[in-house]
Amino acid sequence: MSTERSPFGSRPVRAGVIGVGAMGENHARVYSELRDVDLVGVADRQTELAERVADEYGTTRLSMDELLERCDAVTVAVPTHAHYEVVTSCLAAGVHVLVEKPIAETIEEGRTMAKRADDAGLVLQVGHIERFNPAVRTVHELIDDLDVISLEAERLGPPTDRSALGNVVFDLMVHDVDIVGSVLEEEPAPITAMGADDGRYATATMGYGDVVATLTASRVTQKKVRKLTVTARECLLEVDYLEQSVLIHRDSYPEYLVDDGQRRYRHESVVERPRVDNGEPLRHELESFVEAVRTGSTPEVTAEDGIDALETVQRIDAIVSDEAPPRERTGEREREVEA
Template identity: 75%
Template structure:
């Protein structure tokens, strides 16, 4: 798809729909209903009662998939990952632009076929890596090109959201930070190591990018919700809080001993900058960007290729964690095409 504006932006409302209205999909329906020059024309879900309830809440209709695609210009696909491929392919074949929640698909090959189909039909296929649209992340993204980065460290931690629900923090949570780190460094990792628990509720990975090291931790067993990123650069140290949408930049840090009434006292001082951030809901920014790409015929901010690269990395991390013999050893990055039919789509709104 061209990255240049090739057509006049339409003045008629963009017709939007949502497929899958669980916790995440319902939020997509809410935001579409609030966006200017966008009409939420319907929602669809295998649970018709849930679909009707969400439709009533946001002033639209619950319809079957075929009718929804007849009505829509764009749709969000917010369903379990194992049905992404079939549903997204169906939408694209009906010439409907798609935002599909992360991860893009169950396998890298499925993701590539989806991307090829979207390209063949000149349609937007955007992947729902919502943290790209967090105002704090965007602020750091503007800074990082001017920094000599040494390392990045991401923590995405919290308590269980449902003790009985299946899931894997590598695919549900860590995938966000894999994508953020890759987008900031504009690169894919050369090698990585990883460790985690057998139940899939805690994992840590170290990713190597030439002369930069990124350490990522994801947890559903931590009794505090944490969403943080830190950047160590030769010029400064940057702290990002995703939840607070805040950024702190520490510069000119120095230690010294001072004389305090005859006593030697140690102190450490630094200059702390707090950049101004235009706070806002990341999901709203994400959907505004998606609709704008559709209207202008431009490449989406998070492309299918971005989603495929993130999926390759988390599959490799998961493969290392699953293999006891590899826990203590590095492994060259390679796609792991293991079938993950048991994987469930994360229903948590990560940026809230």
């Protein structure tokens, strides 16, 4: 991919954030900390919020049009129903975009956004942040050498004030749908799913060839859990997203020992802890985005990846909601919900 704004030479990439709620503010914070990035401004319909965030991170509150005139790249962290309008405006202005998940409200909108970015030679990256969790990156390094049987993901947590604003399939499970798809590099079929407590708890089981993946998401569990378990013939991998840790469990061979003249049986497991280069996933994500913008390379999480994840969560949500599978719409949602 080539970009109209490349090469940048030695000057910093001029970045901005559109939508400075909880996630957007964090993007502003990280941009303000990155080397070779100039946070030129933030935009939000809530002007007082935008002014506070701008003051906090040493930048300026601007209108969206003003921001697009000054930026090379922006994060779009507005409500999902506004993704299409805002992202297409950014692309029309010649600005590279990182859009928060899910990519769009409909598959058709996502595909149109992807085509416009491609036609314009611009980067369109989707904010599936767990791809940049150091523990997940370690799993990607290990998985090719394993004969995988199953994956089990748990993304659980207690109720929050924001939890009523979106269901767990689109807000939480979408992360693990993306991770499992990227690890196995296949589309799921078949899919079964069940939900409870008005969409605040859901579980889905998906087939990826000979591999079974079970995903559970909850906003009614009184403990925050973010885990992935990979069962392979050679070992068991336990991944903790919060601790950014990976444990490898291997079964040792049984043996008989002679102790004080008595023969005893022993069978122990071997636990390995591979090195994980810990760091903030959002920082890794934005560094990757800026690098793609600067070099004109393909982003690590493409628009096509975002569309694939959206298609899968639509299928899961249709089953959970006991509706006919919608091919295009995800349903109305008011805001992005924190992962």
